[in-house]
Amino acid sequence: MLTYSFANIGSDSLYIHLYKCLKNDILSGVLSPGTKLPSKRSFAKNLGISVITVESAYEQLIAEGYVYSIAKKGFFIADMQEGSKVSQILIEDIRKKPEDSEEKYIADFTSNATLSAHFPFSIWSKLLRDVLNDFQKGIMDNAPSGGTVELRDSISKHLHAFRGMHVNPSQIIIGAGTENLYSQLVQLLGRDKCYGVEDPGYMKISKIYKSNAAKCKFIHFGEDGIDISDLERQKINVAHTSPSHHFPTGVVTPISKRYELLGWASKSDDRYIIEDDYDSEFRLVGKPIPTLQSIDTTEKVIYMNTFSKSLSSTMRISYMVLPKSLVTLYYEKLAFYTCPVTTLTQYSLARFIDRGYFEKHINRMRTFYRKQRDFLVSQIRNSKINEFATISEEDAGLHFILKLNIKCDDDEFIRRMERRRIKISALSEFCHNMEEKSEHCFVMNYSSLTLEQIREAVSEIVQEVSTLLKL
Amino acid sequence: MLTYSFANIGSDSLYIHLYKCLKNDILSGVLSPGTKLPSKRSFAKNLGISVITVESAYEQLIAEGYVYSIAKKGFFIADMQEGSKVSQILIEDIRKKPEDSEEKYIADFTSNATLSAHFPFSIWSKLLRDVLNDFQKGIMDNAPSGGTVELRDSISKHLHAFRGMHVNPSQIIIGAGTENLYSQLVQLLGRDKCYGVEDPGYMKISKIYKSNAAKCKFIHFGEDGIDISDLERQKINVAHTSPSHHFPTGVVTPISKRYELLGWASKSDDRYIIEDDYDSEFRLVGKPIPTLQSIDTTEKVIYMNTFSKSLSSTMRISYMVLPKSLVTLYYEKLAFYTCPVTTLTQYSLARFIDRGYFEKHINRMRTFYRKQRDFLVSQIRNSKINEFATISEEDAGLHFILKLNIKCDDDEFIRRMERRRIKISALSEFCHNMEEKSEHCFVMNYSSLTLEQIREAVSEIVQEVSTLLKL
Numbered sequence: 046m047l048t049y050s051f052a053n054i055g056s057d058s059l060y061i062h063l064y065k066c067l068k069n070d071i072l073s074g075v076l077s078p079g080t081k082l083p084s085k086r087s088f089a090k091n092l093g094i095s096v097i098t099v100e101s102a103y104e105q106l107i108a109e110g111y112v113y114s115i116a117k118k119g120f121f122i123a124d125m126q127e128g129s130k131v132s133q134i135l136i137e138d139i140r141k142k143p144e145d146s147e148e149k150y151i152a153d154f155t156s157n158a159t160l161s162a163h164f165p166f167s168i169w170s171k172l173l174r175d176v177l178n179d180f181q182k183g184i185m186d187n188a189p190s191g192g193t194v195e196l197r198d199s200i201s202k203h204l205h206a207f208r209g210m211h212v213n214p215s216q217i218i219i220g221a222g223t224e225n226l227y228s229q230l231v232q233l234l235g236r237d238k239c240y241g242v243e244d245p246g247y248m249k250i251s252k253i254y255k256s257n258a259a260k261c262k263f264i265h266f267g268e269d270g271i272d273i274s275d276l277e278r279q280k281i282n283v284a285h286t287s288p289s290h291h292f293p294t295g296v297v298t299p300i301s302k303r304y305e306l307l308g309w310a311s312k313s314d315d316r317y318i319i320e321d322d323y324d325s326e327f328r329l330v331g332k333p334i335p336t337l338q339s340i341d342t343t344e345k346v347i348y349m350n351t352f353s354k355s356l357s358s359t360m361r362i363s364y365m366v367l368p369k370s371l372v373t374l375y376y377e378k379l380a381f382y383t384c385p386v387t388t389l390t391q392y393s394l395a396r397f398i399d400r401g402y403f404e405k406h407i408n409r410m411r412t413f414y415r416k417q418r419d420f421l422v423s424q425i426r427n428s429k430i431n432e433f434a435t436i437s438e439e440d441a442g443l444h445f446i447l448k449l450n451i452k453c454d455d456d457e458f459i460r461r462m463e464r465r466r467i468k469i470s471a472l473s474e475f476c477h478n479m480e481e482k483s484e485h486c487f488v489m490n491y492s493s494l495t496l497e498q499i500r501e502a503v504s505e506i507v508q509e510v511s512t513l514l515k516l
Numbered sequence: 517m518l519t520y521s522f523a524n525i526g527s528d529s530l531y532i533h534l535y536k537c538l539k540n541d542i543l544s545g546v547l548s549p550g551t552k553l554p555s556k557r558s559f560a561k562n563l564g565i566s567v568i569t570v571e572s573a574y575e576q577l578i579a580e581g582y583v584y585s586i587a588k589k590g591f592f593i594a595d596m597q598e599g600s601k602v603s604q605i606l607i608e609d610i611r612k613k614p615e616d617s618e619e620k621y622i623a624d625f626t627s628n629a630t631l632s633a634h635f636p637f638s639i640w641s642k643l644l645r646d647v648l649n650d651f652q653k654g655i656m657d658n659a660p661s662g663g664t665v666e667l668r669d670s671i672s673k674h675l676h677a678f679r680g681m682h683v684n685p686s687q688i689i690i691g692a693g694t695e696n697l698y699s700q701l702v703q704l705l706g707r708d709k710c711y712g713v714e715d716p717g718y719m720k721i722s723k724i725y726k727s728n729a730a731k732c733k734f735i736h737f738g739e740d741g742i743d744i745s746d747l748e749r750q751k752i753n754v755a756h757t758s759p760s761h762h763f764p765t766g767v768v769t770p771i772s773k774r775y776e777l778l779g780w781a782s783k784s785d786d787r788y789i790i791e792d793d794y795d796s797e798f799r800l801v802g803k804p805i806p807t808l809q810s811i812d813t814t815e816k817v818i819y820m821n822t823f824s825k826s827l828s829s830t831m832r833i834s835y836m837v838l839p840k841s842l843v844t845l846y847y848e849k850l851a852f853y854t855c856p857v858t859t860l861t862q863y864s865l866a867r868f869i870d871r872g873y874f875e876k877h878i879n880r881m882r883t884f885y886r887k888q889r890d891f892l893v894s895q896i897r898n899s900k901i902n903e904f905a906t907i908s909e910e911d912a913g914l915h916f917i918l919k920l921n922i923k924c925d926d927d928e929f930i931r932r933m934e935r936r937r938i939k940i941s942a943l944s945e946f947c948h949n950m951e952e953k954s955e956h957c958f959v960m961n962y963s964s965l966t967l968e969q970i971r972e973a974v975s976e977i978v979q980e981v982s983t984l985l986k987l
Contacts, residue, residue, distance in 0.1 A: 046875065048680045050806035052771050066680075075676050161656035170648045177641045185632035187829055205546050209520050209537070221692040221832075221856035228699060232727045252852050256703045258729050300523050335521035358658055359859040361692075381723050385692035388830040390858055404517065 046083050046091050059094055060101035067102060071111050071122055078124035082112065152502035153468040154444075157358055158493040163410060164357055168402055169393070176392045183392060188384045191375075192219025192364070196391040199398040200364055206404075208325065210339045210348070216367050218375065221385035223321070223351050223363040224253055229382075230347065230365070231257040233375055234283055234317060241281035243271060245475035245483065247292050250285060250321075263477040266291060270298030273309050283317045284310070288337055289325040293475045293488040295438025295446055303337055310345035319347045324354040326407050329415045330440040344368035352394070354443065354492070355407055362386055362394060414443055417491050417499065424503040430510045444490040446472060451485055451513050458487075458509075465505040517554050517562050530565055531572035538573060542582045542593055549595035553583065623973035624939040625915075629829055629964040634881060639873055640864070647863045654863060659855045662846075663690025663835070667862040670869040671835055677875075679796065681810045681819070687838050689846065692856040694792070694822050694834040695724055700853075701818065701836070702728040704846055705754055705788060712752035714742060716946035716954065718763050721756060721792075734948040737762060741769030744780050754788045755781070759808055760796040764946045764959040766909025766917055774808055781816035790818045795825040797878050800886045801911040815839035823865070825914065825963070826878055833857055833865060885914055888962050888970065895974040901981045915961040917943060922956055922984050929958075929980075936976040 047067075054062040070076045082088070085103065089096040103120055106112040114120045176184070183193075191197065197214035204210040220226035227250065231240075236259050242251045244263035254261035262279045265272040271286045284306070288298035298306075310316045320337045328334070338348035351363035367375055384391075397403050418439060425434055425447070439445035451458065455471035462469050472486035491499065510516075518538075525533040541547040553559070556574065560567040574591055577583040585591050647655070654664075662668065668685035675681040691697035698721065702711075707730050713722045715734035725732035733750045736743040742757045755777070759769035769777075781787045791808045799805070809819035822834035838846055855862075868874050889910060896905050896918070910916035922929065926942035933940050943957035962970065981987075 047677050050680055050810070052806055053811070070676070073682065075673075075682065158656060158658060161652045164652070164656060166648050166652060170645050173644050173648075174641050177637050177644075181632045181635070181637060185629060185635060185828055185830055187629060202546075205541070206518050211544065211546060221696070222854055224853055225692070225696070225856055236729055249852055256850070258707055335523055339521070340524070357656055358854075359656055361854070361856050361858045379727070381720055382695055383693055383829075383832070385696055385832050385856060387832045387858070387861055390861070 046087065049092065051092070051094070060098045060105070063092070063094070063098060063102040064105045067106055068111055071106075076122050078122050080122045082120040082122070084119060149466060150468045151466045151505065152494050152498040154488065154490050154494075154502070155468050155470045156490065156493040157353070159354070159357055160493060160495065163413065165402065165406055169397070172393045172396050172402075173389065176389060176396065180392050184388045186388070188386075188388050188391065190380045190382050190384055191215070191217065192384045192386065193388060193391040193395070195395040197364075199395040203398050203403065204366070207407075208322075208336050208339065210336060210366070212338075212348075212366050213369075216369060216372055218365050218367060219384055219386055219391065220363045220365065222353070222361045223323070223349060224249070225385060226349060226363055226365050227253045228257050229379060230283075230319065231259045233371065233378060236260070238282035238315060239280055241271075241276055241279065241284045243286055243291065244477040245293060245472060246477075248475065248477075251477075265478070266294070266296070268296060270296060270302045271306065273302075273305055276309055282313075282315050283319060285319040285321065287321040287323065289322050289334055290328070290442040292323070292442075293444065293446070293470075293472055295442060295444065297334060297438075297441060300335075303340065307337065307341055307343065307345065311343045317345055317347060319349060322348060322350045324442045325350070326355045327411055327414055327443055328441045329411060329418065338366060341368070344370040347371070355403070355410070360390075360394075362390065414492065417494070417496065418445070420496055421489065421491055421499050421503065424500060425506075428503065428507045429516055430507050430514070433510060433514060443492040444488055446486050447489050448486045449510060451510060453513050455484060455487075458485075458513075461509055462506070465509060467502050467505050517558065520563065522563070522565070531569045531576070534563075534565070534569060534573040535576045538577055539582055542577075547593050549593050551593045552589075553591040553593070555590060620937060621939045622937045622976065623965050623969040625959065625961050625965075625973070626939050626941045627961065627964040628824065630825070630827075631964060631966065634884065635828055636873065636877055640868070643864045643867050643873075644860065647860060647867060651863050655859045657859070659857075659859050659862065661851045661853050661855055662686070662688065663855045663857065664859060664862040664866070666866040668835075670866040674869050674874065675837070678878075679793075679807050679810065681807060681837070683809075683819075683837050684840075687840060687843055689836050689838060690855055690857055690862065691834045691836065693824070693832045694794070694820060695720075696856060697820060697834055697836050698724045699728050700850060701754075701790065702730045704842065704849060707731070709753035709786065710751060712742075712747055712750065712755045714757055714762065715948040716764060716943060717948075719946065719948075722948075736949070737765070737767070739767060741767060741773045742777065744773075744776055747780055753784075753786050754790060756790040756792065758792040758794065760793050760805060761799070761913040763794070763913075764915065764917070764941075764943055766913060766915065768805060768909075768912060771805075774811065778808065778812055778814065778816065782814045788816055788818060790820060793819060793821045795913045796821070797826045798882055798885055798914055799912045800882065800889065809837060812839070815841040818842070826874075826881070831861075831865075833861065885963065888965070888967065889916070891967055892960065892962055892970050892974065895971060896977075899974065899978045900987055901978050901985075904981060904985060914963040915959055917957050918960050919957045920981060922981060924984050926955060926958075929956075929984075932980050932984075933977070936980060938973050938976050 049063060049066040051059065051062060085096050085099045089099045103112060107114060111123055112120050113123050194214065196219060197217040200217055201212045201214045204212050220229065231254065239260040239262060240254045241262050241264040242254065243266040245266060251261050262281060264279065264281065264284070265275045270288060271284060276284055288303055290297060306318060310318050318337060322336060336348060338346045346368060348366040349363065352360050422436055422439060425431065425436065433450040435448040437446045437448065455473050459469060459471060470488050472483040472488060476483060520534065520537040522530065522533060556567050556570045560570045574583060578585060582594055583591050584594050665685065667690060668688040671688055672683050672685045675683050691700065702725065710731040710733060711725045712733055712735040713725065714737040716737060722732050733752060735750065735752065736746045741759060742755060747755055759774055761768060777789060781789050789808060793807060807819060809817045817839060819837040820834065823831050893907055893910060896902065896907065904921040906919040908917045908919065926944050930940060930942060941959050943954040943959060947954060
């Protein structure tokens with residue numbers, strides 16, 4: 046119900062003050078035309094004033110045309126045909142962005158979103174309903190800071206089945222997105238450590254470390270993974286890397302390099318590796334590759350994954366697996382935090398995994414993404430720009446690299462594609478040290494696109510490249 | 517499906533390697549008795565090996581008694597009657613806590629949980645279903661970093677109706693619990709600022725500031741609110757306070773002191789007030805008190821609230837309202853973060869508010885809590901310890917202070933109540949400077965208790981106090 050303060054009304058009478066408050070809200074658009082005002086009795090009770098005071102204020106507003114009354118129905122805000130403009134404009138500001146970009150582009154190769162049509166809505170809806178019926182007490186009990194036992198149990202089983210990892214549920218910490226977990230790791234490992242992030246790499250990671258007041262340096266990431274001599278040279282304590290599938294290059298760190306990396310970490314007590322396994326579910330071809338975590342015998346690897354790629358980027362659930370040596374420290378230092386993910390979502394996701402829906406979903410999506418990739422690759426291969434295009438690292442994850450044999454610089458090509466309503470990013474945008482020789486390489490992230498969008502987008506790319514090459 | 521790596525099998529043949537992997541998992545309990553193994557064909561396909569290799573591994577395991585087969589049904593793990601012991605013990609460790617405390621206590625006066633019976637499960641379930649039907653595209657689109665437009669819009673309207681606040685949705689930032697927002701505020705306002713928290717107060721707040729590497733000092737909180745001379749003396753930049761209802765004392769900061777506080781903040785550009793309005797919905801008696809935010813004309817107040825008290829502590833949704841002067845800075849510095857609350861919950865909560873369910877829920881709960889409080893107070897008043905008990909600050913929020921005229925020190929009384937299976941906390945536990953003279957005051961948080969629990973608990977308190985006073 047409407048609430049106004051009578052604490053500071055100056056020389057106004059109570060009814061004049063109430064009248065002013067209401068009028069102000071009507072003019073500013075907070076009370077919109079047609080809105081029903083509270084009944085005089087309940088409003089008076091709520092504000093701790095007399096019914097007569099409310100009545101007088103209402104009468105004044107009716108007299109001035111701000112309010113009208115309908116017999117036996119109550120009092121309503123009149124349509125003033127203006128007001129609320131300022132407020133409306135600001136509200137529209139925050140509204141604009143998503144719709145904007147959607148209409149603007151034929152295809153967006155930079156988006157990490159997943160297609161809404163593929164989310165298992167009916168299963169998820171059923172699971173939520175069942176959990177709300179079956180776990181009323183559990184849903185209302187605060188979860189341990191690491192997350193509900195049920196979800197950590199399910200993830201532990203999933204990691205074993207999918208990644209061959211042996212993880213005790215107590216090692217798993219549930220977070221509201223990996224961003225939240227990076228912040229926790231800085232608090233756990235300390236701000237005196239130096240964090241090394243990949244270059245090229247996902248720039249948001251370094252922003253998060255810096256915003257959390259941690260020292261952060263860029264480490265050269267080459268054709269066989271992160272550069273270990275650079276880790277040594279820059280005196281890194283914590284190496285943040287994605288050995289299963291690097292973004293944006295798509296490089297898979299070979300097994301020998303993985304052992305070298307573990308060797309680097311084992312040389313000092315304060316060294317750790319954060320293994321970011323963000324899209325390993327979607328290795329589309331070939332044998333599974335073991336995680337660093339599963340071959341680590343020295344308790345140096347913090348494994349991290351998310352349901353953003355495998356389920357939806359809007360789900361905001363991620364998790365990390367701490368080595369046993371860090372579990373106790375975590376509980377000592379950070380157990381005062383409350384797990385930031387609502388228990389209902391945790392219970393539902395646990396069931397989703399336990400009942401095999403997650404595995405089915407991943408398998409279905411893997412098949413779908415394989416088709417999508419094949420279609421995108423074939424559209425390029427069968428075009429007249431084929432001999433000027435090199436496709437690499439297309440076997441894993443949901444993006445690959447398209448290298449074009451053109452002279453036009455990356456910014457200019459991106460602008461040209463923008464004019465054709467195609468959003469695309471260049472590998473060079475992800476490089477911190479611009480001496481990297483990754484010009485003319487573009488990141489083709491296809492997870493959010495339909496086949497129709499892919500067809501149209503490739504046609505635009507072909508036209509643009511043909512123009513540039515005068516084909 | 518089960519996944520094993522064949523990357524590093526040494527001199528073993530493929531089938532021996534697979535056999536070893538499976539055996540290892542059976543012995544460690546990861547594959548539990550009765551579990552069905554994948555069919556030979558699908559397992560082979562998944563691992564990228566031949567069907568014959570899988571068959572050979574299965575045969576070896578059957579020969580050694582680890583696996584048995586049932587004709588036309590498949591292969592199953594045998595019961596080994598041991599193994600998995602170590603892992604089980606650790607899993608039980610994280611399982612124990614919630615069940616433990618529940619059985620241990622007749623009543624827990626320290627819990628901030630809400631009674632599960634009062635959560636509007638059926639409405640929530642219906643809303644989730646509707647939102648999953650109506651907003652499939654919206655749910656899968658990443659929300660702006662401040663949260664979905666829909667929820668910020670609903671909260672803006674709610675704040676106007678309930679707290680008389682005029683807030684533009686763009687000023688509202690949605691967080692996964694207030695803890696998450698404190699961390700964001702440290703990143704927004706900077707670690708060079710000194711944050712002042714209330715003493716006595718909610719200790720978790722200072723822990724969060726410290727864990728986020730912000731300077732944090734304890735400010736004396738007296739009978740009329742936070743001590744402004746102490747803010748000056750300790751050179752505080754950001755004062756964190758709960759003027760509407762302080763925890764644990766229950767003190768409501770009077771209006772004159774509120775203006776003084778705004779005066780303090782306006783004296784320097786780098787001063788701000790964080791107004792923590794965590795349970796203002798449950799002021800049980802008297803007129804609404806205006807928020808600091810609504811009387812602030814100098815853009816110094818960051819208003820903060822949560823749905824933990826008003827809906828459920830397990831919901832993990834909170835929000836803050838930035839003064840307009842900080843909105844731009846927020847977008848410059850922190851817009852790279854993703855909003856940590858799942859879009860589905862945001863859309864559902866927006867509908868819950870818009871359709872009036874939230875208002876109805878609060879009104880129902882306010883009536884319920886008033887009854888609960890009255891019952892608890894009357895149980896004490898009508899007992900033989902009445903003349904030794906003083907109840908204060910019972911008009912707001914979901915707790916009050918019970919001062920007992922006993923000699924026994926607080927720790928000892930808490931231990932004695934613990935033996936009677938009553939969990940209770942003393943005001944002195946929330947004091948950082950122990951010179952505070954708040955001995956024999958206990959915090960009676962009743963939101964999680966049934967009337968039956970209250971009756972039993974008071975009976976135990978009465979018996980203990982009677983014993984101590986030799987009544």
